[in-house]
Amino acid sequence: AALLRHGGDGTRLMQILREIQEQTGWLSPDILTRVAEGTRLPRGRIEGVAGFYHFFHTEPLGRYRVLWSDNITDRMAGNADLMARMCKKLWLKPGRVSEDGLVSVDTTSCTGLCDQGPALLVNYRPVTRMTAERVDQIVELIRHQTPLAEWPAEFFTVEDNIxxxxxxxxxxxxxxxxxxxxxxxxxxxxxxxxxxxxxxxxxxxxxxxxxxxxxxxxxxxxxxxxxxxxxxxxxxxxxxxxxxxxxxxxxxxxxxxxxxxxxxxxxxxxxxxxxxxxxxxxxxxxxxxxxxxxxxxxxxxxxxxxxxxxxxxxxxxxxxxxxxxxxxxxxxxxxxxxxxxxxxxxxxxxxxxxxxxxxxxxxxxxxxxxxxxxxxxxxAIGTPKSAGTKILSISGDCERPGIYEYPYGVKVSQVLADCGARDTQACQIAGASGLCVAPNEFGRRIAFEDIPTGGSFMVFDNTRDMFQVARNFAHFFVHESCGFCTPCRVGTTLLANAMDKIDEGHGGEYDINDIWRVIRTLKTASHCGLGQTAGNCVADTLQKFRPSYELRLNVRDFEPAFDLDKALSKMREVTGRDDPGAHFHIAHRKSRAG
Ligand code: SF4
The missing domain is CATH 3.40.50.11540 (NADH-ubiquinone oxidoreductase 51kDa subunit)
Structure with a gap:
């Protein structure tokens, strides 16, 4: 029906696939073949499109598909514990479908509900203000296979919060x-x-x-x-x-x-x-x-x-x-x-x-x-170079998250005062690819001539670990890189790996220098703005919140991220050997000395 409705027009492929998936739950190989025939496009093209977008599924999913919003502000509001609670109660591992095909639980990038998080999507309908109690209620509704139309309406309330x-x-x-x-x-x-x-x-x-x-x-x-x-x-x-x-x-x-x-x-x-x-x-x-x-x-x-x-x-x-x-x-x-x-x-x-x-x-x-x-x-509104107003989406550590509209030229400090932010350590303005602003910059203005922004304004108080903020954004870009060009496809992964290595206590000065090299490559060699700005938050936090990195740098020289000796433990077990010669680092040192 979707193919007919769109006249088999290949330029409407996204809509065709979405409408079919809404009926069938996923895009099976057979469906992809039929879409290819119906649109007269190569099957590889159909599969390429279906595989590109996070919300198209070429593997079966649960009848209830739960996706937890995983922006840093959702993390700050406790989404990880709530998701773990949900998975435990459903006897489910994150990212997996339950054996009976009833439910799958996973994370997704920011869902645009940061002012009322933690939030999730269930079959692409938003549920806001998640709490432990609400998790338990949802688990029961899923177990009883209650249709979404019969779930409490307040679960799906999305407020404007102006x-x-x-x-x-x-x-x-x-x-x-x-x-x-x-x-x-x-x-x-x-x-x-x-x-x-x-x-x-x-x-x-x-x-x-x-x-x-x-x-x-x-x-x-x-x-x-x-x-x-x-x-x-x-x-x-x-x-x-x-x-x-x-x-x-x-x-x-x-x-x-x-x-x-x-x-x-x-x-x-x-x-x-x-x-x-x-x-x-x-x-x-x-x-x-x-x-x-x-x-x-x-x-x-x-x-x-x-x-x-x-x-x-x-x-x-x-x-x-x-x-x-x-x-x-x-x-x-x-x-x-x-x-x-x-x-x-x-x-x-x-x-x-x-x-x-x-x-x-x-x-x-x-x-x-x-x-x-x-x-x-x-x-007449705003500044000479930035006419009119700007709408900001404010979230994070503040009493009154939501939508704030200001004439251009408003100071960051004014915005923070209005939203009830206290002991603010940093603001991330313009999203993951934007600018991380430290307290000595709170006198700066939201305007094209100073801080341009699409509208994201995330607040972090002084209890937050800015290294983890940057690590979250580094992983976001790995997830979202389209993979077309090597500097971005590889660079975003290298950056996230380096942040993980530092987080696990295996990082040193070598890794910091490596991070700078990767950021330079991302900025100068990526094909589009996504790759060019993917290192911004790591660069900003390295410059402005260096102690949050320093306290994790346990290694003076270089330590490889891959622990070969640990990886060989299984073989030692199988062969029953545990002598010095069976350990990589000891054997390695001997051969270098010899
Ligand atoms: Fe794709 Fe742009 Fe990243 Fe290149 S820089 S992989 S084009 S998102």
Whole structure:
């Protein structure tokens, strides 16, 4: 049915596989063969895509699939003990499926619920605020094979947790406000440029310029077209502001997409929604339906002949790298999410090779507001180089985690005071790939000219071990590297191994120097931003929190990570030998002396 619904279109492979998996529970070899036949794509391509994404399963899973969010903030909130409790009660090892095929329990990267963790996904529905009591209740529900629809509704409550509103979250905005204010495409474009709006994903490219380049680019091939893409794949650990925008401000986001389509001459918009937000798909589709009924989407929007634009939502399937816009486009086209070479840039050759404007959720919401309220109003907020506001997702050691919107230029110290952080040792701003800020830097500002961020703001008080924070992020990048280029594929693993070695007490100065070498290689030789920034947190913590490394450096010289002598113990046991000659280090030393 999924193949039929999508007309066997291979560019919709992600959606086809997801819909089939939702019916069958996993993607069996037979299913992959049938999808290959139905889409007329090589079977290897189908298998390659199914194997690439964390949320596609080519092995059978339990009927209840539990995935514990494993961001550092979940760890700080005690997810490891709770997961161990769940596994013990279910007689299950993490990562395994129970013998009867009933349940599997594992971890996954940050699920965008850090303000109400520890959190987990069960069959991709989020359960927040996990406690020992809730673990016990869930175990019982699973044992009794209670359908999810009959689980207590409060388990699935996801709060917005908006703690501070400013120009965007506090705006008086009704659906259609921006569309009713539209002037000519050129005038709207000029207003967006004039407002100083810059991309909210973190890179900060001028939105007006991006739209201008895209508008000027010519489509190619038999079906030339322009596209608008909303990047709703917020996967940066500690970020959850797009979750809130899509839950409670979807009209504003969709209206921003429609404005973008009007300016660049696109008739179609695509939202790439991260797999972890699967539960938002139906509510978002309901908003789209309402907008179509109100003539805010579809043909002749607001009765204006020729103003046609519609939006479709595509689900991602758990790949952090797809937050990178060219990897996202590959994924939208039904391929593995491997970043493309640039140039050409998406504005000239994006979705299906056509000019495409890819913007962040918050950027598009801001564009709608600017169109409704004017460039001058917006430009007056923030700093000269960073107009407007920034929404921060605050989590970790603070009394009031949640969503905070500030005019650009707010000091880190102000944010910490507002969220009720005490004895703060560090803030990790902009996620695992971002900046680790020490107390002597708390006077710095959130702004493109100082600390740019996509919105993640994790707080660590002085009881936290910053080495472990960096180790968690090092492992995150191993998990999320797409494997395309060697510096990143190998470098992230080497980095995580070195951190583990130090953690186990086998590290010395040699390993620290090795870490610096790996970080340099990652930064300079990786193909995309993921690899280039994968060493940032280790580098920052090494510079700013060196004692947390020093106290683990027990080895003066070099000690190999692999203990050959220990590995030979089995053979000694089998051969019944335990004399000095059967021990590697003794024999080795003798031969060197001799
Ligand atoms: Fe993939 Fe990492 Fe290379 Fe980027 S840097 S292309 S994520 S392997």
């Amino acid at each position: 703690r501070r509103k400013d120009a965007l979250l506090g705006a008086d905005f009704q659906p259609g406000d921006a569309l009713k204010a539209l002037k000519s495409p050129q005038e709207v474009l000029d207003a967006v440029k004039e407002s100083g709006l810059r991309g909210r994903g973190g890179a900060g490219f001028s939105t007006g310029q991006k739209w201008d380049f895209c508008r000027a680019a010519l489509g190619s091939g038999a079906n030339p077209a322009h596209y608008v893409v909303c990047n709703a794949d917020e996967g940066e650990p500690g970020t959850f502001k797009d979750r809130v925008l899509l839950s409670s401000y979807a009209d504003m986001v969709f209206e921003g997409m429609t404005v973008s389509g009007y300016v660049i001459g696109a008739k179609k918009g695509l939202v790439y929604l991260r797999g972890e937000y699967r539960y938002l798909l139906e509510p978002l589709n309901a908003v789209l339906e309402k907008r179509r009924a109100a003539k805010l989407l579809g043909q002749s929007i607001l009765g204006r002949t020729g103003f046609d634009f519609d939006i479709e939502i595509h689900m991602g399937a758990g790949a952090y790298v797809c937050g990178e816009e060219t990897a996202l486009l590959e994924s939208l086209e039904g391929k593995r999410g491997v970043p493309r070479k640039r140039p050409p840039f998406p504005v000239t050759s994006g979705y299906l090779g056509q000019p495409t404007a890819v913007n962040n959720v918050e950027t598009l919401a801001s564009a709608a507001l600017i169109t409704a309220k004017g460039a001058a109003w917006y430009k």
